[in-house]
Amino acid sequence: MKRPRDENFPVASLVLSPEHRDAVLAFYAFARMADDIADTPELKSAEKLQRLDELEQALVAGDPAIPEAARLHAADRRHKAGLVQARDLLRAFRQDVVKARYNEWAELIEYCRFSANPVGRFLLALHNERSAAQAPADALCTALQILNHLQDCGKDYQDLGRIYIPLRWMMGAGSERAFFEPSHGALRRSVVDAMLDRVDALIDQAQSLPEHLQNRRLRAQSIATLALARLLSERLRRGDPVLERVQVSKADACGAFLRGLSGTLRRPVNGDHRITAAMVRRSGSSFRLGMQSLHSDRRRAMHAVYAFCRAVDDIADGAAPPSEKRAFLREWRREIDRLHRAPETPIGRELARASTLFKLPVEECHALLDGMEMDSAERLRIASDYELNLYGRRVAGSVGALSIRIFGVPSAHDFALDLGRTLQLVNILRDVDEDAACERVYVPLSRLAQLGLQDAPAATLVADPRFARVCDGLAEEARAGFTAADAALTRLDRAALKPAILMMENYRRVLARLQARGWGTRQGRLRLSTADRLHLISRAMRPA
Structure with a gap:
């Protein structure tokens, strides 16, 4: 059996009061026993399920024949917390016995609702915390569980034949076997990073947890746990959990707990x-x-x-x-x-x-x-100029329409929409190869057809010399768009629109570099030089 100190995240740290800590250790010991039953290779599925049923019966009865069950039963009688949450965990452990694959994200989240969230709910009930803390606590527990799934994905696959990464996501790497192939690190990376995007969103949702907690010691542990969750997510973005053990260090844990303790000195905002x-x-x-x-x-x-x-x-x-x-x-x-x-x-x-x-x-x-x-x-294709304009209005015009109201210049609405379209054209021209790798082509098929170029795989389209000629035409439209924006600015409040002007100048320089490089000799995504960035910084420091 693992011990609390062997876990990735704090289980019953010394930050908690002794009374609460004893109850947490009782809960942990019971959960650890159930988890070991579900994971042991020595038992068949039917026997595992039988033992989990017996464990639940012992918990409800407080049977001294199973000390872990009796201890948690006693803790529940003292604190009115533990029994309900432990029975929810048992549901997840039974699922581990009979289910080894998850097709999509929603299935995995539903599993975490029983395999992880009861732990946070137990801690909240144990400390008599308010219901407002439940949603961020659930988000944190789910994030921690998925981080553990990613951290242990290679080990779970090899030792237990169990995979928590959604199967449909792994298909992006070709197949289940291909995902775990050591040499397929780049394909695996994209899937892991996409999952970490979702995990980071959960951690963000959980970030408000400390401000909802009344118990200062529990608040300290929550701050430390959040810090460790972010650290592990960052480490998993840099490491490959199939090839190595990715984890936080003892020094990381000490730093996180110092942050937690400092959080007890003042009320979180x-x-x-x-x-x-x-x-x-x-x-x-x-x-x-x-x-x-x-x-x-x-x-x-x-x-x-x-x-x-x-x-x-x-x-x-x-x-x-x-x-x-x-x-x-x-x-x-x-x-x-x-x-x-x-x-x-x-x-x-x-x-x-x-x-x-x-x-x-x-x-x-x-x-x-x-x-x-x-x-x-x-697979994305833009059929016509109308569709291109619609796409630009949605992804760029919308941002412009929101931004000019924040700048305090709602009268610049048309300027924002027109500039948004221009900036989006530059984005499309800059990212041709990057988009083609994702089977996206934003250059309208109607324009390509005028030169006799029909739809084909994206890599084939962008490599055709006729594609470069169409890009040249779009670049001239973008230049005309910048000229029109310059004219519109003579009638608008330039000082209030300074952020938009800085953005415009940045993109104008990108377009100039793209045109100077030419469309037939692309070498990946163009980036501005240090001199370009220094010029923009100097402009940002000057009055508009």
Whole structure:
């Protein structure tokens, strides 16, 4: 049997009070025994199920013949916590005996509802915490469980024949066997990263847990656990759990608990804005300079809009199957629909705040989601100029329409839509090869057909010299768009639109570099030089 100190995350740390710690250790010992029964290779399935049934009966009766059951039964009588949650765990352990594969994300989340969430609910009940803490606690427990699944995926596959990574996601790597093939690290990486995107969203949802907790010791443990969860997610993004053991170190654990202890000195405050700001920092977006030039409330609102864009774009670009992507985007539609009632995510709460302050048109968020649904197709082609304009309006015009209201220039609506289309054209031209690798072609098929080029695999299309000629035409349209934007700015408040101007100048330089390089000699995605970035920084520091 494992001991509490052998687990990846704190089980019954010394931070907890002795009375609560004893109850937690009783709960852990019972769960550990049940888990070992479900995982042992010496027993057949029928015998495992029988033993789990006997264990449950002993728990309910407090049978001294099974000390682990009797101890938890006694703890439940003292604290009114443990029995219900342990029986939920037993449901998950029975499932482990009979089910070794999960087809999609929703199945895995449903499993975590019984295999992980009861642990958090037990701790909340043990400490008489309020119901408001339950949702973030559930999110944290689910995140921890999936992190453990990813961490142990190679071991679970080899030793138990069990896979928690959704089968339909693994098909992106070719097959179940191909996913675990040591040499297929790049294919495996995309699937693991897509799962970690979902895990990080759960950790973000859980970030509000400490502020809901009344017990200072439990709050300290929650802060430490959140810190370790983020660290393990970062390590899993850099390591390959099939080839190596990816874990946090003892030094990491000590640092996390120091953070937890510091959290007991003052009452935690809402940290939603820190989450959206961190997403902007991690992105390295060229728009970040423009956002930094804004005053605090406007900058915070732009962080919320950008974080929303980043979250849904990561869904569309990730390795999940198209049907799963659409399901995740539907979750975001529901979040947008409840912005002015009770949003459930940090991004949603920050968007709600921005919407109230700056009267944001929420339908623009839905327009962006429409565009992301287009991007979520397994194979994407743009049929005509009309469809190209519609796509640009959804994915770029929507962001412009939201942004100019935050800038305080709602009269610049048409300018924002036109500039959005121009910037999207530059994006399309810059990312031709990257998109083709995902079987996406945004250059309209109608334009290619005029030169006698018919639809084909994306790599074939973009390699044809005629494709470069069409790109040249789109580049001229983008140049004309920048010229039109310059003219429109003479009639608008340039100081208020400084972030948009910085973004425009960034993209104008990208277009110039693309045209100088030429369309027939592409060598991957073009990036601006250090001199270009220094020029933009100097512009950002000057008045508009």
